[in-house]
Amino acid sequence: MIKLIEKIEGEAKLNFNFKEGRIDFVDIEFMSTRNIENILRGKNAFDALVINPRVCGICGHAHLIATVQALESCYDNLELSNKAKIIRELTLNFELIQNHFKWFYLTMLPLFGHKQEILKATYPSQLMGKAIAIFGGQYPHTSYAVVGGVVCEITEIDIIKLQHYMVETLKFVEENLVKTKSENFLTCEDAGALLDFEGDLPDILRQIKKENLLEYGKSYDRFISFGHNSYFKKGKSLKTKVTHNISILHVKESEVPSSFAKNVSFKDKYYEVGPLARAMVNKTPLIADANKKYGDSIFSRILARVCEISQLLQHSKELIKDLDLSEESYIEPSMDISKLSSSGYSAVEAARGTLIHKVEIENGMIKNYEIITPTQWNLSGGTKDKHGVSQKAMIGLSDVKTAELVFKSFDVCSVCTTH
Amino acid sequence: MKKKMRILWLSAIACNGNTHSFLNYPYMEQFLDDFEFIYHPVIDSEYSLKDIVSKEITCDILLIEGAISKEFKRADVSVVDIIEKYSKIVQKIVTVGTCATFGGIFRESGYENTSGLHFDQEEPSENFQDLLDKTISVSGCPVHHEVLVNTLYAIKKEVALKLDNFLRPKEFYAYTVHNGCTRNEYFEYKVDNHRFGELEGCMFYDHGCQAPFTHGSCNKILWNEVNSKTRAGLPCMGCTEPTFPRQNLFNTKKNMAIPENLPVGVGKRVYLTLAGISKAFKIDRLEKKLFDD
Ligand code: SF4
């Protein structure tokens, strides 16, 4: 039976095969592409900073940061101020946060039989948009991170405004998502104890438990995360064993005949990416506990993602303290891009997981560009003997509705996947 | 109960940036009291995309996001067919964003004859001629939420908006983006000392700012209510125009040291004369840091 999955920044077709009343295999098909990689070929390298945010309306900022880092990796000794690094990290955090709000209130709630909470999605995401706009001029679709730093200069007053947006967002979290001081939420190490809290997140978690959905959504329990920064670590996690020395060279993309989304594997194995993966690699106690008790189920996946809102707000607050406004925002590269022939890559953590950009430049022009998006990792359609991550999570379920919930718990983004 | 206006939000070849820009509209509650989506890419709607393509659902406004090509399908139906069906029954059509209006970035996405609804960049397209009277374009990559929402309200209130040659409401597109930039004085007095990462300087001379020849209200209504690209220090990329995206966006194209693209309506000779005079100013305040010790 074929089901069109809608409202995932586009659509995907899931073709379910049932055997004795249970899902035996799911074929995942993305039906269109926009050929961004072709659009980039032959353009001035810096123009990628303008084009790439347009890969995706909801995580375009991650594409900007991935682009600038990929371009910068093409230079030999490029200087970057700490200030620029911190500012880039902040704006990317803010984008992650707004994504998480939208996903929880717009995508997840309806799947649990509730009405979409549009205002609860838009209010805090708008605050995060304003926070990005202070630096980037606007959100979505700024190109404010350029090779050598960021284009903006920041004043003390800007920081004050920024802090207001963050405090207001935190207040929203404490009054809606998890009704407690966020220190309590952040220091909680017992996933079971979370069920005693009040708020929209605990409500959903309780519902998962009550409706016996705790077993749903489990896949390989195998996680990977490449984009490291001052908060996220790079590494992979296999049944709670975490290793950090992994290389992008072992990441492979392969075509799928039936779909515009290419498969992505690491050393020939499929891995889950995203907030749950990041928390497992970071060994966040609360999420590790959830994983121990409930595995890589929808419970852990939803908890990890919402928890990241509070973690990133907290971490951003600390990051701001490290900002030295007297540093340069931008340091002009010593070599003009038109003289540069080189190649490079980057990996950053977008809302849905690891995003990889690879670029080849010839005399400042783009010769080749490759993008591997988070959704590709999670939603790659494998084969019958080697299921993709989300495919595996859907196998054995008895109805299509639950399968859709499981599928969307990975937060599918069609435009990214098929860029 | 008052009647809500019914909108079909149709995405063609798009990044959904306009969808998310729209979600930045601060008075969403009020908006949703006055309008409802029979389909929207993110907001829940009474109908599914499947319903939209297989039936004909009553609706007042067809809103199109993304570049258009016969070859591009939604739920297995060509977007052109969907547009044809709904354009007949709606009162108004709104092309949202630069792709739906002119083709934009995704004009290059490799589908057959991809363009905006009525324009292929600057060229009027031959298709959909009969819809010209119904269409309003709100270009921009993405559109500004306020431009979109207030245009929808104008339709609801049956305000006769004055439109420019590209069917854009003059209210928003008669201005150039240059209007209201905090760097205006550096432009006026031809102080060409801009470096990235600073509050000072104008990006018209070296860094490709297209604001003086780009129509839009970015610096009048500001983005996210707080800032704009050019105020932040990023050149305007001309994203509301049929030419978007040009090439080499961080550099000003020049002929013998004169920017090739001049402010709207300004001739080369006058510009040169004026530039010569302005340069004589030597304004100390603009040569230094704004906040000096
Ligand atoms: S930076 Fe651009 S918008 Fe600002 S004054 Fe200069 S030309 Fe105008």
Ligand code: SF4
């Ligand atoms: S400043 Fe220019 S590029 Fe930026 S949104 Fe406005 S018109 Fe588009």
